[in-house]
Amino acid sequence: MKCDSVCPRTRDGNADMQTQLFENLGLNDSLTAGINDLGFTTPTPIQTQVIPHILEGKRDLVGLAQTGTGKTAAFGLPLVQQVNLQTPHIQALVLSPTRELCLQIARDIKSFARHIKGFKALAIYGGASMETQVAGLKRSPQIVVATPGRLLDLMRRGKVDLSSLDSLVLDEADEMLNMGFAEDLTAILAGTPSDKRTYLFSATMPREVAAIAAGYLTDPNEITSGPRNSGAENVHHVYYTVAASNRYQALKRIVDMSPEIYGIVFCRTRQETREVADKLALDGYNADALHGDLSQAQRDHVMDRFRKKNLALVVATDIAARGLDVTDLTHIINYNLPDELQSYTHRSGRTGRAGKSGTSIVIINRKETHKIRMIEKLTGKQFEARPVPDGKAVCAQKLAHFIHRIQNAEAIDPGMEPFMEPIVRELTAMDKEDLIRRLISLEFKRVLEDYRRAPDLNAREKPDPRNKTNKPSFSAMPMTRFRINVGRRHEISPPAVIGMVNDLSGKRDIQIGRIEIKQSFSIFEIDRSFEHLILKSFHNARFSGTPLMIEVAPAAPPASRTIRNIRSNGSRQHRKGPALGAGIGSRTC
Incomplete structure (x- = not known):
């Protein structure tokens, strides 16, 4: 059961125009006074819809909205209002993926409640003194904001009691799952009362988030701020095509073309992050690195310099940048695309906030052009192809x-x-x-x-697959061969393989190449960028009652390939038996 089928939806356009002031959303005078102190008068679309829903308290909620759209106030304000100051137990729990976001949410909630005497909120997160946090719990906070790992640790030590919890918020649920917190979330939710209200917020709605919603939310309403997986509306998406060896030189030119740049450069690995940041610093750019090898003190130092704009650029991995909450970034530069293309939405959503415009840039090589088309399909946004500027x-x-x-x-x-x-x-x-x-x-x-003698860095693109008069050569597409333990004697067929990939991956745009059906096993080829997803999706799955085992097979000898797009729904009818059973597992980032 996915949220697509069980959640009635509300979108921005349906917001009642008469409720465009905080005073009209049902908030009490103490909260509206706190909001006014902070300088806010008009709620954002997500706030206009979510605040009355949570105040009503009758149904669970799935809220799909980008970071920077005002989600914290959307759930924080009504949670504060619902607090009973005379009840000495935790009444609301907010789970967030990172220490920095946890602290930011706790600070915001305290600022909302600045006129409410006796209100207490506590942040619980790793990397800080557990004794101090236990002492804070003994002071009976009404709202706790926590990261999953530290909270679960305290629960197992008997230091946290969630048995009387009224409300639970899962903020940035997709990010928590991407960071490998699936099992922690399951354990935490199992320790909460079944009659609580649960509110899940996410920028995207992958299969794992939908499964959490189906398993732990009861008849949830879905509120969407903007189209699903769409990214921020004020972001211009641009890509440059270069040879892989020229990626850094292209980055320098892109930065030099934007002298007032204030942004994040995303890399795939810690090593790449260090190398790019070191090169930029040596070349005279005001940049530093943010990655998992830094101590907490070093990380805080870099983030503080960046927030104060003493740094123009931070070079970061996805995980390291998740707690970096800055509202006025001008640029996001994808030095490399993320392995999970849905993560592009999170990256690009860091710019173009609070009504400001921003630019999200991708540096690709020729073999990655198809990924741009996939992101366009995923987000509904068009990319502009630009030439790398000359000297x-x-x-x-x-x-x-x-x-x-x-x-x-x-x-x-x-x-x-x-x-x-x-x-x-x-x-x-x-x-x-x-x-x-x-x-x-x-x-x-x-x-x-x-x-002075700068060479041309531009690489010619492969033909645009959307141009039907100029069809692309798919034989150049990097493919991964997979071997599964079912073949002709299991009555499997090529359409059944396509159906399994379709169902188990939850995607409709994966390119599939040659399929070979042998007596007791089968071989099929998939666009290499989906290798991790396919291995994960087939884990614990079955075909006609047979447990599936999948592995990467050796590369095939050079031969012409036939590429199939697995969009066809008709292929499913050829599949014998349900190819289901893949559960939620932790992801390794």
């Missing part, structure tokens, strides 16, 4: 920005006046044009040297 264009942009800074510079500080007379005396004798040339030469020596 002349970069220099012109940098010079134009320098001139703009001079023209818009503030008046000279009075403290400079004593020094101005000798400066003017020395420079007045110089020719105006010569003075400008010398000034430009001093300011742009590095840039001019870098780009």
Whole structure:
């Protein structure tokens, strides 16, 4: 049972225009006073829909909305209002994936309740003193905000009692599952009362999140802020195609074309993160790395510098950046695409917040063009293909920005006046044009040297698969061969293989290549970018009662390939027996 079939839905367009002020959403005077103190007057679409729903308290909820749309206030305000200050037990629990998000939610909830005497909220997270958190629990907070790992540890030690819980919020549920918290969530939810209200919030709705919703929510209502998996509306999506060896040089040019850049560069691995950040720093860019090998103190130092804009760029892995909550980023740069393409939505959603525009950039090689099409289909957003700028264009942009800074510079500080007379005396004798040339030469020596003989970095793309008059050569697509332990004697057929991939992966756009049906086993090829998903999806699955075993098979000898798109629903009728049974498992990031 997926949420698609059980959740009545409400979208932005259905929000009642008469409830566009916080005062009209049913919040009490103490909370509206706190909101006004914070400078907020008009609720966001997700707040307009969620706040009355939670205040009513009759049904569970699945809320699909991007980070930065106001989810914390959407669930935090009504939870605070529902608190009974005379009851000395935990009444509401909020689970979040990271320490930083946990602390941010707790701070926000406390700020909402600033006019409510006797209200207490507590943050529980790893990397901090357990004794201090246990002491905080003894002071009977009404709301606890926690990361799953530390909370479960305290539960097993008998330090946390959730038996009287009224409300549970799962914030960024897809991220918690991506970080491998599935088993922890299951254990935590098992220790809560069955009659509580549960509110699940997620930016995307993959199969695992739908399974959590089906298993632990009762007749939930679904509220969607924007189309599913769509990403932020104010983000412009751009990609550049280069040879893999030119990826870093392309990154430099992209950054140099945006002198006021303030953003995150996403890499796949810790090693790559360190290498890219070190190169940027050596080349004179204001950048630092954020990855899992840093101590908590080092991580906090980098994040604090970035929030204060003492750093223009942070180079990070997906996991390391999850707690980095900054609202006014101008750019997100995907140095490499994530292994799970749905994670692109989380990355790009970090810019274009609070009504501001942003740009999400992807640097790809020619073999990855099809991934851009997959993301377009997933998000409903179109990408703009741009050429990597040449050296002349970069220099012109940098010079134009320098001139703009001079023209818009503030008046000279009075403290400079004593020094101005000798400066003017020395420079007045110089020719105006010569003075400008010398000034430009001093300011742009590095840039001019870098780009004087800059090569063309652009790589020709493979043909666009959407252009039917210019069909792509799928033989160049990287494929992974899989071997499964069912063959002709199990009455399996190529359409049945397609049906299994379709059902178990939960996707309709995976490209499948050659299928070979042998007597006792079968071989099939899948777009390599889905290798991890296929291995995970087939785990614990069955075909006609036979437990499936899947493994990566050796590469086939070169041969022409036939590529099938597994979109066809008709293929399912050829499958013998249900190919189901894949449960929720922890993911390793």
